[in-house]
Amino acid sequence: MAVTVRFFAALRERVGRDTLTIEGVPPPSLHALRLCIGARLGADLVAALAAPEIRVALNHEFIHGDPAFSDGDEVAFMPPITGG
Amino acid sequence: MAVTVRFFAALRERVGRDTLTIEGVPPPSLHALRLCIGARLGADLVAALAAPEIRVALNHEFIHGDPAFSDGDEVAFMPPITGG
Amino acid sequence: MSHAIRIQQADFDVGAEWAELQRQLAGRAGAMASFCGVVRDQFDAQAIQDLELEHYPGMTERSIEAVLQRADARWTLDATLVIHRVGCLRPAEQIVLVMTAARHRQAALESCAFIIDSLKTEAVFWKRERSTSGERWIDSTSADHTRAARWRNERQ
Amino acid sequence: MSHAIRIQQADFDVGAEWAELQRQLAGRAGAMASFCGVVRDQFDAQAIQDLELEHYPGMTERSIEAVLQRADARWTLDATLVIHRVGCLRPAEQIVLVMTAARHRQAALESCAFIIDSLKTEAVFWKRERSTSGERWIDSTSADHTRAARWRNERQ
Numbered sequence: 001m002a003v004t005v006r007f008f009a010a011l012r013e014r015v016g017r018d019t020l021t022i023e024g025v026p027p028p029s030l031h032a033l034r035l036c037i038g039a040r041l042g043a044d045l046v047a048a049l050a051a052p053e054i055r056v057a058l059n060h061e062f063i064h065g066d067p068a069f070s071d072g073d074e075v076a077f078m079p080p081i082t083g084g
Numbered sequence: 085m086a087v088t089v090r091f092f093a094a095l096r097e098r099v100g101r102d103t104l105t106i107e108g109v110p111p112p113s114l115h116a117l118r119l120c121i122g123a124r125l126g127a128d129l130v131a132a133l134a135a136p137e138i139r140v141a142l143n144h145e146f147i148h149g150d151p152a153f154s155d156g157d158e159v160a161f162m163p164p165i166t167g168g
Numbered sequence: 169m170s171h172a173i174r175i176q177q178a179d180f181d182v183g184a185e186w187a188e189l190q191r192q193l194a195g196r197a198g199a200m201a202s203f204c205g206v207v208r209d210q211f212d213a214q215a216i217q218d219l220e221l222e223h224y225p226g227m228t229e230r231s232i233e234a235v236l237q238r239a240d241a242r243w244t245l246d247a248t249l250v251i252h253r254v255g256c257l258r259p260a261e262q263i264v265l266v267m268t269a270a271r272h273r274q275a276a277l278e279s280c281a282f283i284i285d286s287l288k289t290e291a292v293f294w295k296r297e298r299s300t301s302g303e304r305w306i307d308s309t310s311a312d313h314t315r316a317a318r319w320r321n322e323r324q
Numbered sequence: 325m326s327h328a329i330r331i332q333q334a335d336f337d338v339g340a341e342w343a344e345l346q347r348q349l350a351g352r353a354g355a356m357a358s359f360c361g362v363v364r365d366q367f368d369a370q371a372i373q374d375l376e377l378e379h380y381p382g383m384t385e386r387s388i389e390a391v392l393q394r395a396d397a398r399w400t401l402d403a404t405l406v407i408h409r410v411g412c413l414r415p416a417e418q419i420v421l422v423m424t425a426a427r428h429r430q431a432a433l434e435s436c437a438f439i440i441d442s443l444k445t446e447a448v449f450w451k452r453e454r455s456t457s458g459e460r461w462i463d464s465t466s467a468d469h470t471r472a473a474r475w476r477n478e479r480q
Contacts, residue, residue: 009378009450010461060383076380082464083388083408083447084273084361084420084440093222093294094305144227160224166308167232167252167291168205168264168284168429183339186360195365195416202358203433204342209351260351274471277359277437284429315430 001025001071005037010079014048015041026069030056033075049077085109085155089121094163098132099125110153114140117159133161170247171236173229177255180265189247189269197246197269199276203284204266209259214299221254221263221295228252228292235286239268242282243275250283252293282319288312326403327392329385333411336421345403345425353402353425357436360422365415370455377410377419377451384408384448391442395424398438399431406439408449438475444468 005020012018020037027033031050038046048054056063057076069075089104096102104121111117115134122130132138140147141160153159170192174180182204189200207219236248249267257263266283270276288308295306326348330336338360345356363375392404405423413419422439426432444464451462 006380008380009452057380057383060380060386076383078380078448079450079461080463081387081446081448082444082451082462082468083384083449084443090224092224093296141224141227144224144230160227162224162292163294163305164307165231165290165292166288166295166306166312167228167293168287181339182342183337186338186342190362190416190418193362193416195363198362198364200360200362201436203429204356205429206346206349206354206356207351208354208427260346260349262346271364273359273361273440274467277433277440280357281433281437284433311430 004074006076088158090160172249173232174251180251199273200269201276201280202267205264207259214301217298219257231292239279243279245270285315289316328405329388330407336407355429355432356425357432358423359440361420370457373454375413387448395435399435441471445472
Protein backbone atom coordinates (compact mmCIF):
# COMPACT_ATOMS: atom_id res chain seq x y z
CA MET A 1 0.00 0.00 0.00
CA ALA A 2 1.24 3.48 -0.84
CA VAL A 3 0.25 7.12 -1.27
CA THR A 4 2.19 9.27 -3.71
CA VAL A 5 2.89 12.88 -2.72
CA ARG A 6 3.85 15.53 -5.26
CA PHE A 7 5.37 18.95 -4.72
CA PHE A 8 5.30 21.78 -7.23
CA ALA A 9 7.14 24.99 -8.02
CA ALA A 10 8.52 26.87 -4.99
CA LEU A 11 7.49 23.99 -2.74
CA ARG A 12 9.32 21.46 -4.90
CA GLU A 13 12.42 23.61 -4.65
CA ARG A 14 12.09 23.90 -0.90
CA VAL A 15 11.48 20.17 -0.41
CA GLY A 16 14.26 19.36 -2.85
CA ARG A 17 12.26 16.72 -4.72
CA ASP A 18 9.04 16.48 -6.71
CA THR A 19 7.72 13.11 -5.47
CA LEU A 20 7.61 11.18 -2.23
CA THR A 21 6.07 7.74 -1.75
CA ILE A 22 4.50 7.07 1.64
CA GLU A 23 4.43 3.29 2.08
CA GLY A 24 2.16 1.42 4.44
CA VAL A 25 -1.28 2.24 5.80
CA PRO A 26 -2.43 5.56 4.27
CA PRO A 27 -2.45 8.47 6.75
CA PRO A 28 -5.93 8.96 8.26
CA SER A 29 -5.93 12.75 7.80
CA LEU A 30 -4.18 15.61 6.04
CA HIS A 31 -2.40 16.51 9.25
CA ALA A 32 -1.19 12.93 9.64
CA LEU A 33 0.06 13.03 6.05
CA ARG A 34 1.98 16.26 6.74
CA LEU A 35 3.52 14.64 9.84
CA CYS A 36 4.62 11.63 7.75
CA ILE A 37 6.22 13.99 5.22
CA GLY A 38 7.89 15.95 8.03
CA ALA A 39 9.27 12.75 9.55
CA ARG A 40 10.80 11.79 6.21
CA LEU A 41 12.00 15.14 4.86
CA GLY A 42 12.31 17.56 7.77
CA ALA A 43 10.03 18.70 10.57
CA ASP A 44 9.94 22.32 9.36
CA LEU A 45 7.94 21.13 6.33
CA VAL A 46 4.88 20.35 8.48
CA ALA A 47 4.15 24.04 9.00
CA ALA A 48 5.23 24.99 5.45
CA LEU A 49 2.75 22.49 3.96
CA ALA A 50 -0.02 23.81 6.23
CA ALA A 51 0.47 27.45 5.20
CA PRO A 52 -2.80 29.10 4.14
CA GLU A 53 -1.68 29.75 0.55
CA ILE A 54 -0.84 26.09 -0.08
CA ARG A 55 -3.64 24.21 -1.83
CA VAL A 56 -3.93 20.45 -1.76
CA ALA A 57 -5.25 18.23 -4.54
CA LEU A 58 -6.27 14.60 -4.21
CA ASN A 59 -6.21 12.65 -7.46
CA HIS A 60 -6.26 15.87 -9.54
CA GLU A 61 -9.08 17.57 -7.60
CA PHE A 62 -8.68 20.34 -5.05
CA ILE A 63 -9.79 19.13 -1.67
CA HIS A 64 -12.03 21.01 0.70
CA GLY A 65 -12.08 19.77 4.27
CA ASP A 66 -10.06 16.76 5.36
CA PRO A 67 -10.30 13.64 3.18
CA ALA A 68 -9.36 10.11 4.11
CA PHE A 69 -6.58 8.71 1.92
CA SER A 70 -6.61 5.33 0.22
CA ASP A 71 -4.05 3.06 -1.33
CA GLY A 72 -2.92 4.44 -4.69
CA ASP A 73 -3.94 8.03 -4.01
CA GLU A 74 -1.91 10.90 -5.41
CA VAL A 75 -1.76 13.97 -3.19
CA ALA A 76 -0.31 17.25 -4.48
CA PHE A 77 0.84 20.25 -2.46
CA MET A 78 0.58 23.35 -4.58
CA PRO A 79 1.75 26.94 -4.07
CA PRO A 80 -0.47 29.63 -5.63
CA ILE A 81 -1.30 28.85 -9.26
CA THR A 82 -1.50 31.22 -12.18
CA GLY A 83 -1.94 30.47 -15.85
CA GLY A 84 -2.48 32.54 -18.95
CA MET B 85 -18.62 76.51 -60.26
CA ALA B 86 -20.08 73.19 -59.17
CA VAL B 87 -21.10 71.06 -56.17
CA THR B 88 -20.86 67.27 -56.45
CA VAL B 89 -23.65 65.23 -54.85
CA ARG B 90 -23.22 61.53 -54.04
CA PHE B 91 -25.83 58.92 -53.19
CA PHE B 92 -25.14 55.61 -51.46
CA ALA B 93 -26.69 52.19 -50.99
CA ALA B 94 -30.52 52.14 -50.96
CA LEU B 95 -30.57 55.84 -51.83
CA ARG B 96 -28.30 55.31 -54.83
CA GLU B 97 -30.67 52.59 -56.03
CA ARG B 98 -33.68 54.81 -55.57
CA VAL B 99 -32.09 57.80 -57.32
CA GLY B 100 -30.77 55.55 -60.06
CA ARG B 101 -27.28 57.07 -60.04
CA ASP B 102 -24.38 57.58 -57.63
CA THR B 103 -23.30 61.09 -58.58
CA LEU B 104 -24.93 64.34 -59.64
CA THR B 105 -23.12 67.57 -60.45
CA ILE B 106 -24.93 70.80 -59.61
CA GLU B 107 -23.46 73.53 -61.80
CA GLY B 108 -23.61 77.26 -61.09
CA VAL B 109 -23.82 79.15 -57.83
CA PRO B 110 -23.79 76.65 -54.92
CA PRO B 111 -27.17 76.28 -53.16
CA PRO B 112 -27.34 78.53 -50.08
CA SER B 113 -28.78 75.81 -47.79
CA LEU B 114 -29.39 72.09 -47.50
CA HIS B 115 -33.04 72.60 -48.36
CA ALA B 116 -32.07 74.55 -51.47
CA LEU B 117 -29.69 71.72 -52.44
CA ARG B 118 -32.48 69.16 -52.05
CA LEU B 119 -34.75 71.31 -54.22
CA CYS B 120 -32.05 71.47 -56.91
CA ILE B 121 -31.72 67.67 -56.81
CA GLY B 122 -35.52 67.30 -56.94
CA ALA B 123 -35.70 69.61 -59.96
CA ARG B 124 -33.14 67.49 -61.79
CA LEU B 125 -34.10 63.95 -60.76
CA GLY B 126 -37.70 63.99 -59.54
CA ALA B 127 -39.64 66.05 -56.98
CA ASP B 128 -40.37 63.03 -54.75
CA LEU B 129 -36.66 62.93 -53.89
CA VAL B 130 -36.89 66.19 -51.90
CA ALA B 131 -38.79 64.47 -49.10
CA ALA B 132 -36.79 61.22 -49.41
CA LEU B 133 -33.51 63.11 -48.94
CA ALA B 134 -34.95 64.94 -45.90
CA ALA B 135 -36.04 61.74 -44.12
CA PRO B 136 -34.80 61.59 -40.51
CA GLU B 137 -32.65 58.49 -41.05
CA ILE B 138 -30.69 60.08 -43.93
CA ARG B 139 -27.38 61.57 -42.82
CA VAL B 140 -25.54 64.18 -44.85
CA ALA B 141 -21.78 64.56 -45.13
CA LEU B 142 -19.95 67.58 -46.51
CA ASN B 143 -16.41 66.87 -47.72
CA HIS B 144 -16.28 63.57 -45.76
CA GLU B 145 -17.61 64.97 -42.48
CA PHE B 146 -21.12 64.53 -41.13
CA ILE B 147 -22.85 67.88 -40.97
CA HIS B 148 -24.83 69.15 -38.02
CA GLY B 149 -27.04 72.14 -38.68
CA ASP B 150 -27.25 73.75 -42.10
CA PRO B 151 -23.95 74.57 -43.78
CA ALA B 152 -23.35 76.94 -46.66
CA PHE B 153 -21.94 75.20 -49.74
CA SER B 154 -18.96 76.37 -51.74
CA ASP B 155 -17.57 75.68 -55.15
CA GLY B 156 -15.93 72.25 -55.27
CA ASP B 157 -17.82 70.82 -52.29
CA GLU B 158 -18.80 67.16 -52.21
CA VAL B 159 -22.09 66.45 -50.47
CA ALA B 160 -23.14 62.87 -49.68
CA PHE B 161 -26.61 61.60 -48.78
CA MET B 162 -26.29 58.44 -46.73
CA PRO B 163 -28.84 55.89 -45.50
CA PRO B 164 -28.05 54.27 -42.11
CA ILE B 165 -24.48 53.00 -41.97
CA THR B 166 -23.17 49.80 -40.40
CA GLY B 167 -19.72 48.29 -40.52
CA GLY B 168 -18.02 45.35 -38.88
CA MET C 169 1.09 53.75 -31.02
CA SER C 170 0.70 52.37 -34.52
CA HIS C 171 -2.69 52.54 -36.25
CA ALA C 172 -3.33 50.68 -39.47
CA ILE C 173 -6.54 50.78 -41.50
CA ARG C 174 -7.03 48.88 -44.73
CA ILE C 175 -10.16 48.73 -46.87
CA GLN C 176 -9.88 46.07 -49.54
CA GLN C 177 -11.78 43.61 -51.74
CA ALA C 178 -9.20 40.87 -51.25
CA ASP C 179 -9.30 38.44 -48.37
CA PHE C 180 -6.82 38.89 -45.51
CA ASP C 181 -4.52 36.39 -43.83
CA VAL C 182 -5.04 36.54 -40.08
CA GLY C 183 -1.90 34.52 -39.37
CA ALA C 184 0.29 36.83 -41.46
CA GLU C 185 -1.17 39.96 -39.82
CA TRP C 186 -0.70 38.42 -36.40
CA ALA C 187 2.91 37.43 -37.08
CA GLU C 188 3.73 40.86 -38.52
CA LEU C 189 2.31 42.65 -35.49
CA GLN C 190 4.22 40.38 -33.11
CA ARG C 191 7.40 40.94 -35.09
CA GLN C 192 6.98 44.72 -34.78
CA LEU C 193 6.20 44.58 -31.07
CA ALA C 194 8.96 42.11 -30.19
CA GLY C 195 8.03 41.61 -26.54
CA ARG C 196 6.94 45.18 -25.84
CA ALA C 197 3.27 44.15 -25.63
CA GLY C 198 2.27 41.23 -23.45
CA ALA C 199 -1.25 40.90 -24.83
CA MET C 200 -2.82 40.69 -28.26
CA ALA C 201 -6.55 40.47 -28.86
CA SER C 202 -8.36 40.04 -32.13
CA PHE C 203 -11.83 39.78 -33.54
CA CYS C 204 -12.87 38.51 -36.94
CA GLY C 205 -16.35 38.83 -38.42
CA VAL C 206 -17.39 36.13 -40.88
CA VAL C 207 -20.37 35.99 -43.28
CA ARG C 208 -22.88 33.67 -41.69
CA ASP C 209 -24.69 31.06 -43.71
CA GLN C 210 -28.10 31.80 -42.21
CA PHE C 211 -30.15 34.69 -40.92
CA ASP C 212 -33.63 34.21 -39.45
CA ALA C 213 -33.63 30.66 -40.85
CA GLN C 214 -33.01 31.95 -44.39
CA ALA C 215 -29.97 30.65 -46.26
CA ILE C 216 -27.72 33.59 -47.12
CA GLN C 217 -26.39 33.73 -50.67
CA ASP C 218 -24.05 36.68 -50.36
CA LEU C 219 -23.35 39.99 -48.68
CA GLU C 220 -22.49 43.08 -50.75
CA LEU C 221 -20.44 45.71 -48.91
CA GLU C 222 -20.35 49.28 -50.17
CA HIS C 223 -18.19 52.09 -48.80
CA TYR C 224 -17.37 55.76 -49.35
CA PRO C 225 -13.64 55.95 -50.11
CA GLY C 226 -11.97 58.55 -47.93
CA MET C 227 -14.83 59.05 -45.53
CA THR C 228 -14.89 55.37 -44.54
CA GLU C 229 -11.21 55.43 -43.56
CA ARG C 230 -11.80 58.64 -41.64
CA SER C 231 -14.71 57.09 -39.70
CA ILE C 232 -12.53 54.14 -38.68
CA GLU C 233 -9.62 56.40 -37.77
CA ALA C 234 -11.94 58.34 -35.42
CA VAL C 235 -12.84 55.06 -33.65
CA LEU C 236 -9.16 54.08 -33.27
CA GLN C 237 -8.31 57.49 -31.87
CA ARG C 238 -11.03 57.17 -29.25
CA ALA C 239 -9.68 53.70 -28.33
CA ASP C 240 -6.22 55.15 -28.07
CA ALA C 241 -7.39 57.94 -25.76
CA ARG C 242 -9.12 55.46 -23.49
CA TRP C 243 -6.59 52.62 -23.17
CA THR C 244 -2.81 52.37 -23.25
CA LEU C 245 -2.24 50.52 -26.51
CA ASP C 246 0.83 49.55 -28.50
CA ALA C 247 -0.92 48.89 -31.80
CA THR C 248 -4.33 48.68 -33.44
CA LEU C 249 -5.23 47.29 -36.83
CA VAL C 250 -8.53 47.23 -38.74
CA ILE C 251 -8.92 45.45 -42.08
CA HIS C 252 -12.39 45.72 -43.61
CA ARG C 253 -13.41 44.09 -46.86
CA VAL C 254 -15.80 45.51 -49.44
CA GLY C 255 -17.49 43.97 -52.46
CA CYS C 256 -19.43 40.73 -52.72
CA LEU C 257 -18.73 38.16 -50.00
CA ARG C 258 -20.10 34.62 -49.70
CA PRO C 259 -20.93 32.71 -46.50
CA ALA C 260 -17.85 31.68 -44.46
CA GLU C 261 -15.78 34.50 -46.00
CA GLN C 262 -14.03 36.89 -43.64
CA ILE C 263 -15.44 40.43 -43.47
CA VAL C 264 -13.47 42.34 -40.88
CA LEU C 265 -10.41 41.93 -38.68
CA VAL C 266 -9.69 43.97 -35.57
CA MET C 267 -6.40 43.46 -33.77
CA THR C 268 -5.09 45.25 -30.70
CA ALA C 269 -1.87 44.92 -28.73
CA ALA C 270 -1.13 46.28 -25.28
CA ARG C 271 1.07 45.67 -22.28
CA HIS C 272 -1.92 44.46 -20.29
CA ARG C 273 -4.64 42.06 -21.32
CA GLN C 274 -7.54 44.20 -20.10
CA ALA C 275 -6.56 47.05 -22.43
CA ALA C 276 -6.13 44.68 -25.39
CA LEU C 277 -9.43 42.84 -24.78
CA GLU C 278 -11.58 45.86 -23.98
CA SER C 279 -10.27 48.02 -26.82
CA CYS C 280 -10.83 45.18 -29.29
CA ALA C 281 -14.47 44.86 -28.17
CA PHE C 282 -14.87 48.66 -28.19
CA ILE C 283 -13.54 48.94 -31.75
CA ILE C 284 -15.76 46.26 -33.27
CA ASP C 285 -18.80 47.57 -31.37
CA SER C 286 -18.07 51.08 -32.60
CA LEU C 287 -17.61 49.94 -36.21
CA LYS C 288 -21.15 48.55 -36.14
CA THR C 289 -22.68 51.98 -35.54
CA GLU C 290 -20.05 54.43 -36.80
CA ALA C 291 -18.06 53.01 -39.68
CA VAL C 292 -19.26 54.22 -43.07
CA PHE C 293 -20.32 51.01 -44.80
CA TRP C 294 -23.54 49.67 -46.19
CA LYS C 295 -24.41 45.98 -46.44
CA ARG C 296 -26.92 44.31 -48.70
CA GLU C 297 -27.76 40.74 -47.86
CA ARG C 298 -29.12 38.39 -50.52
CA SER C 299 -30.90 35.33 -49.14
CA THR C 300 -33.48 32.81 -50.25
CA SER C 301 -36.17 35.30 -49.18
CA GLY C 302 -34.79 38.17 -51.29
CA GLU C 303 -32.58 41.19 -50.75
CA ARG C 304 -32.39 43.64 -47.87
CA TRP C 305 -30.16 46.46 -46.71
CA ILE C 306 -28.88 45.72 -43.23
CA ASP C 307 -29.11 48.37 -40.54
CA SER C 308 -27.28 48.32 -37.22
CA THR C 309 -29.55 46.70 -34.64
CA SER C 310 -30.94 48.07 -31.42
CA ALA C 311 -28.52 45.68 -29.64
CA ASP C 312 -25.66 47.36 -31.54
CA HIS C 313 -26.79 50.78 -30.34
CA THR C 314 -27.19 49.51 -26.77
CA ARG C 315 -23.61 48.20 -26.82
CA ALA C 316 -22.30 51.45 -28.31
CA ALA C 317 -24.14 53.46 -25.64
CA ARG C 318 -22.73 51.23 -22.91
CA TRP C 319 -19.19 52.23 -23.94
CA ARG C 320 -20.15 55.91 -23.89
CA ASN C 321 -21.70 55.65 -20.42
CA GLU C 322 -19.14 53.39 -18.78
CA ARG C 323 -16.55 55.14 -16.70
CA GLN C 324 -13.30 53.21 -16.54
CA MET D 325 -19.71 22.70 -29.17
CA SER D 326 -16.11 21.72 -29.71
CA HIS D 327 -13.56 22.17 -26.92
CA ALA D 328 -9.86 21.77 -27.54
CA ILE D 329 -7.11 22.01 -24.94
CA ARG D 330 -3.45 21.55 -25.71
CA ILE D 331 -0.51 21.84 -23.32
CA GLN D 332 2.78 21.83 -25.16
CA GLN D 333 6.38 23.00 -25.11
CA ALA D 334 6.37 23.83 -28.81
CA ASP D 335 5.25 27.18 -30.15
CA PHE D 336 1.85 27.42 -31.86
CA ASP D 337 0.85 28.94 -35.18
CA VAL D 338 -2.03 31.34 -34.63
CA GLY D 339 -2.80 31.59 -38.36
CA ALA D 340 -3.01 27.81 -38.75
CA GLU D 341 -5.27 27.46 -35.68
CA TRP D 342 -7.47 30.29 -36.95
CA ALA D 343 -7.77 28.81 -40.43
CA GLU D 344 -8.53 25.33 -39.08
CA LEU D 345 -11.31 26.66 -36.83
CA GLN D 346 -12.84 28.65 -39.68
CA ARG D 347 -12.70 25.59 -41.93
CA GLN D 348 -14.56 23.53 -39.32
CA LEU D 349 -17.20 26.19 -38.75
CA ALA D 350 -17.74 27.02 -42.44
CA GLY D 351 -20.09 29.97 -41.95
CA ARG D 352 -21.95 28.61 -38.92
CA ALA D 353 -20.28 31.14 -36.60
CA GLY D 354 -20.28 34.82 -37.52
CA ALA D 355 -17.74 35.86 -34.92
CA MET D 356 -14.31 34.70 -33.81
CA ALA D 357 -12.35 36.25 -30.98
CA SER D 358 -8.88 35.43 -29.80
CA PHE D 359 -6.34 36.40 -27.22
CA CYS D 360 -2.64 35.68 -27.16
CA GLY D 361 -0.34 36.24 -24.21
CA VAL D 362 3.29 36.99 -24.99
CA VAL D 363 6.35 37.04 -22.71
CA ARG D 364 7.11 40.70 -22.07
CA ASP D 365 10.63 42.02 -22.22
CA GLN D 366 10.30 44.08 -19.02
CA PHE D 367 8.64 43.95 -15.65
CA ASP D 368 8.96 46.79 -13.14
CA ALA D 369 11.77 48.24 -15.26
CA GLN D 370 13.79 44.98 -15.00
CA ALA D 371 14.78 43.26 -18.24
CA ILE D 372 13.25 39.79 -18.29
CA GLN D 373 15.54 36.95 -19.31
CA ASP D 374 13.05 34.11 -19.41
CA LEU D 375 9.87 32.66 -17.98
CA GLU D 376 9.73 29.03 -16.85
CA LEU D 377 6.27 27.46 -16.90
CA GLU D 378 5.56 24.36 -14.85
CA HIS D 379 2.33 22.34 -14.88
CA TYR D 380 0.73 19.26 -13.35
CA PRO D 381 -0.11 16.90 -16.23
CA GLY D 382 -3.70 15.74 -15.99
CA MET D 383 -4.82 18.23 -13.38
CA THR D 384 -3.83 21.20 -15.53
CA GLU D 385 -5.98 20.01 -18.43
CA ARG D 386 -8.82 19.38 -16.01
CA SER D 387 -8.59 22.91 -14.59
CA ILE D 388 -8.81 24.40 -18.10
CA GLU D 389 -11.67 22.09 -19.07
CA ALA D 390 -13.62 23.36 -16.03
CA VAL D 391 -13.15 26.94 -17.25
CA LEU D 392 -14.33 26.06 -20.77
CA GLN D 393 -17.40 24.30 -19.40
CA ARG D 394 -18.36 27.36 -17.41
CA ALA D 395 -17.92 29.52 -20.53
CA ASP D 396 -20.09 27.09 -22.44
CA ALA D 397 -22.83 27.23 -19.82
CA ARG D 398 -22.85 31.02 -19.88
CA TRP D 399 -22.67 31.82 -23.62
CA THR D 400 -23.86 30.15 -26.80
CA LEU D 401 -20.58 29.10 -28.39
CA ASP D 402 -19.64 27.09 -31.44
CA ALA D 403 -16.04 26.37 -30.46
CA THR D 404 -13.39 27.14 -27.89
CA LEU D 405 -9.66 26.45 -28.03
CA VAL D 406 -6.92 26.91 -25.45
CA ILE D 407 -3.26 26.24 -26.22
CA HIS D 408 -0.89 26.78 -23.30
CA ARG D 409 2.85 26.39 -23.47
CA VAL D 410 5.10 25.06 -20.73
CA GLY D 411 8.88 25.05 -20.33
CA CYS D 412 11.33 27.90 -20.72
CA LEU D 413 10.11 30.86 -22.80
CA ARG D 414 12.06 33.97 -23.80
CA PRO D 415 10.72 37.52 -24.25
CA ALA D 416 8.46 37.94 -27.32
CA GLU D 417 7.59 34.22 -27.30
CA GLN D 418 3.91 33.26 -27.25
CA ILE D 419 2.62 31.74 -24.01
CA VAL D 420 -1.09 31.12 -24.42
CA LEU D 421 -3.77 31.26 -27.10
CA VAL D 422 -7.50 31.46 -26.42
CA MET D 423 -9.90 31.31 -29.35
CA THR D 424 -13.69 31.36 -29.29
CA ALA D 425 -16.28 31.22 -32.05
CA ALA D 426 -19.97 32.04 -31.81
CA ARG D 427 -22.89 33.18 -33.91
CA HIS D 428 -22.81 36.58 -32.21
CA ARG D 429 -19.85 38.81 -31.48
CA GLN D 430 -20.80 39.55 -27.88
CA ALA D 431 -20.63 35.85 -26.97
CA ALA D 432 -17.29 35.39 -28.75
CA LEU D 433 -15.70 38.51 -27.20
CA GLU D 434 -16.99 38.07 -23.67
CA SER D 435 -16.23 34.36 -23.45
CA CYS D 436 -12.69 34.97 -24.73
CA ALA D 437 -12.11 37.58 -21.99
CA PHE D 438 -13.75 35.31 -19.41
CA ILE D 439 -11.52 32.37 -20.33
CA ILE D 440 -8.21 34.25 -20.16
CA ASP D 441 -9.25 35.99 -16.94
CA SER D 442 -10.20 32.63 -15.42
CA LEU D 443 -6.94 30.99 -16.51
CA LYS D 444 -5.03 33.63 -14.51
CA THR D 445 -6.59 32.51 -11.24
CA GLU D 446 -7.72 28.91 -11.87
CA ALA D 447 -5.45 27.14 -14.34
CA VAL D 448 -2.87 24.91 -12.70
CA PHE D 449 0.43 26.45 -13.79
CA TRP D 450 3.37 28.02 -12.02
CA LYS D 451 5.60 30.65 -13.54
CA ARG D 452 9.13 31.57 -12.54
CA GLU D 453 10.48 34.76 -13.99
CA ARG D 454 14.22 35.34 -14.32
CA SER D 455 15.22 38.98 -14.70
CA THR D 456 18.22 41.17 -14.15
CA SER D 457 17.15 41.47 -10.51
CA GLY D 458 16.98 37.71 -9.90
CA GLU D 459 14.31 35.03 -9.87
CA ARG D 460 10.77 35.10 -8.53
CA TRP D 461 7.70 32.90 -8.63
CA ILE D 462 4.80 34.86 -10.09
CA ASP D 463 1.47 34.87 -8.29
CA SER D 464 -1.83 36.04 -9.76
CA THR D 465 -2.28 39.72 -8.90
CA SER D 466 -5.01 41.43 -6.93
CA ALA D 467 -6.17 42.88 -10.29
CA ASP D 468 -6.50 39.30 -11.60
CA HIS D 469 -8.68 38.38 -8.64
CA THR D 470 -10.79 41.52 -9.04
CA ARG D 471 -11.44 40.63 -12.68
CA ALA D 472 -12.28 37.03 -11.80
CA ALA D 473 -14.69 38.23 -9.09
CA ARG D 474 -16.35 40.62 -11.56
CA TRP D 475 -17.29 37.67 -13.78
CA ARG D 476 -18.74 35.81 -10.80
CA ASN D 477 -20.83 38.79 -9.70
CA GLU D 478 -21.97 40.00 -13.08
CA ARG D 479 -25.44 38.90 -14.09
CA GLN D 480 -25.80 38.69 -17.84
